[in-house]
Amino acid sequence: MSAKSQEPVITKVADLPTNEAKWLALKRVDYVDQTGKARTWEVATRKTRAASAGVDAVAMGNVLRHPARPPATMIVIQYRPPLDAYTVEWPAGLIDERETAEQAAVREFREETGYTCRVVSVSPPQAADPGMSNANMQLVMVEVDLGTDEAVPEQRLEDGEHIERVVVPLAELYDRLLDYAARERFIVAAKLFHFAAGMQFALTTKLT
Amino acid sequence: MSAKSQEPVITKVADLPTNEAKWLALKRVDYVDQTGKARTWEVATRKTRAASAGVDAVAMGNVLRHPARPPATMIVIQYRPPLDAYTVEWPAGLIDERETAEQAAVREFREETGYTCRVVSVSPPQAADPGMSNANMQLVMVEVDLGTDEAVPEQRLEDGEHIERVVVPLAELYDRLLDYAARERFIVAAKLFHFAAGMQFALTTKLT
Numbered sequence: 438m439s440a441k442s443q444e445p446v447i448t449k450v451a452d453l454p455t456n457e458a459k460w461l462a463l464k465r466v467d468y469v470d471q472t473g474k475a476r477t478w479e480v481a482t483r484k485t486r487a488a489s490a491g492v493d494a495v496a497m498g499n500v501l502r503h504p505a506r507p508p509a510t511m512i513v514i515q516y517r518p519p520l521d522a523y524t525v526e527w528p529a530g531l532i533d534e535r536e537t538a539e540q541a542a543v544r545e546f547r548e549e550t551g552y553t554c555r556v557v558s559v560s561p562p563q564a565a566d567p568g569m570s571n572a573n574m575q576l577v578m579v580e581v582d583l584g585t586d587e588a589v590p591e592q593r594l595e596d597g598e599h600i601e602r603v604v605v606p607l608a609e610l611y612d613r614l615l616d617y618a619a620r621e622r623f624i625v626a627a628k629l630f631h632f633a634a635g636m637q638f639a640l641t642t643k644l645t
Numbered sequence: 646m647s648a649k650s651q652e653p654v655i656t657k658v659a660d661l662p663t664n665e666a667k668w669l670a671l672k673r674v675d676y677v678d679q680t681g682k683a684r685t686w687e688v689a690t691r692k693t694r695a696a697s698a699g700v701d702a703v704a705m706g707n708v709l710r711h712p713a714r715p716p717a718t719m720i721v722i723q724y725r726p727p728l729d730a731y732t733v734e735w736p737a738g739l740i741d742e743r744e745t746a747e748q749a750a751v752r753e754f755r756e757e758t759g760y761t762c763r764v765v766s767v768s769p770p771q772a773a774d775p776g777m778s779n780a781n782m783q784l785v786m787v788e789v790d791l792g793t794d795e796a797v798p799e800q801r802l803e804d805g806e807h808i809e810r811v812v813v814p815l816a817e818l819y820d821r822l823l824d825y826a827a828r829e830r831f832i833v834a835a836k837l838f839h840f841a842a843g844m845q846f847a848l849t850t851k852l853t
Contacts, residue, residue, distance in 0.1 A: 442679060449675040452663050453687060460687045461777065463671055466726045467657040471650060471807045478726035479661060479668045481689035481778065494776075498842070500850075507853050517775045518674045518686035524775040560842070561826035563835035565774045567725045567732040568702075569669065570689065572774055574835060576842060599679045608852040618769035627771035627782060631836045634706070634768065634784060635843025642708075644816040645715050 445516045460484055481570040487534040492562050494574040495542045496529035496628060499554060500607065503583040507606050511550050512629065514601040514617075525617045526626040529574070542577035549600055551590030554579035565628075576628070611637040653724045668692055689778040695742040700770050702782040703750045704737035704836060707762060708815065711791040715814050719758050720837065722809040722825075733825045734834040737782070750785035757808050759798030762787035773836075784836070819845040 455463050464480045486493050501509045510527075517524045530545035532538060539556045546554045557578040565572035594600060605613045611633040614625045663671050672688045694701050709717045718735075725732045738753035740746060747764045754762045765786040773780035802808060813821045819841040822833045 443677075443681060445676055445678050447674055447676045448683070449673075451673050451675075453671040453673040455660050455662060455671060458671055458673075458687055461671055461689055463661040463663060463666055463669055463689070465657075465659050465661040465666075466655055466729075467659075468653055468655045468726050468729075469651075470653050470805065471724065473651060474805070475656070476726075476805060479666055480727040481669055481671070482727075483777065498846075508850070516679065517772070518676050518684075519688040519690075519777065519779045520772055520775055520781075521674075521676075522772075524772055526775065529776075560838065561823070562832060563826075563838045564725070564728055564730075564732055564832045565835050566778065566780055567728055567734065567832075567834050568737075569691065569727065569778065569780055570774065571727045572777055573728075573832070576835075576839065578846075597678065597682075597684060607850070615769065618771075624770060624772045624775070624781070626775050627773050627784075627836050628839045630768065630771045631784065631839040632843035632846070635840035635845075636847035637843075638706075638786075638840070639844035639847040642716070642815070 445518075447518065447521055458484070481572075483531075483572060485531055487532050487536065489535050490532040490538060490541075492532055492538060492573050492575055493565075494529055494531050494572070495538050495545065495577050496527045496574055497542050497546045497554070498527055498576055498578045498632065499546065499550075500578075500580045501552075501583055501604060502580060504585050507608060509604045509606045510610060511552075512603050512605055513549055514603060514623075515599060520624055522622050522624045524624055524626050525614060525629065527629050538575045538577060542579060546579060548593045548595070549598075550602055551592045552581045554581050574628075607636075653726075655726065655729055666692070689780075691780060693739055695740050695744065697743050698740045698746060698749075700740055700746060700781050700783055701773075702737055702739050702780070703746050703753065703785050704735045704782055705750050705754045705762070706735055706784055706786045706840060707754065707758075708786075708788045709760075709791055709812060710788060712793050715816060717812045717814045718818060719760075720811050720813055721757055722811060722831075723807060728832055730830050730832045732832055732834050733822060733837065735837050746783045746785060750787060754787060756801045756803070757806075758810055759800045760789045762789050782836075815844075
């Protein structure tokens, strides 16, 4: 984390009344279940979902292809105040109003990594944490073709964003995530960890 | 979904004041960032995290081994009020006070699937949705050895739980999740989808 000048520090954590929140809300959902019984559930929601896409966010599963090196992926490390920790994730971001998932993926990938990518596939919407929130996201697989001696491009970060980029050979991804998870004040995001764990599982388990 | 007698229906969604919430809370975090600038972030949290484990939940990546069939996994489908949809997930649950992740995994797996499993591995804590919440979880890989003609055991569900179990050969998992995602009022949980996408990626991509 060489670029930053100091460790982030939390100075105060306070209850936030729903009517003062700008980004999030708490809702109480009343519903009738399968047996006809009336029940309630508490839900955290984002206030920012664009009606056009109907999906909160995209994450970019990315493959960097180099003429002479094995395929690699760029992971991003940033301080996340909700966890008071540095998270290890794939580049990701919220879908803006009037954007498609593909457009958001290309835009956010360029902002966080500096690279222009091409979209390979877009997943169906997935539930980020279905017991707690209605947050949803799409996994957009993207690729970047690198030149032999290409310089690493500049990021185009928004004010307040401090994001470190790390390139990891895909064959080493799972082990590298375990290394990060063992570091103090680091935590790997569940989606990236599960993708890498799925890779590792498929490569080490007889499936037929 | 043969067991249920009617489709669940939401009757009301209302703002929930933080001080009336039992399970969730909204917090405002004040922090000083890497450059020394004071900033704020809004965070959704669970009120139920057991201090003993320090982790909210476990999900059970499971392998059912049968003498004569390819390895399979049990996925669970349940109505999730936050999404007003049926979610497709691996069995999962909150870690109780004074439980380890392993103990919670065995207990919850038995409740939701009826099977007694053995724990193969426990992941480090992972951040469920790091831009929005401090929710964290551990992926516990478990196995069940089935007999040749073993009957499917009864679930031990809590009041209000209606969970359908589906056994899927692991080699078909990714395609089956895509099928579910295409069904009306169904959504696949991001962690399970990412694991399956990682499997699919590893099996179809040259990594070295």
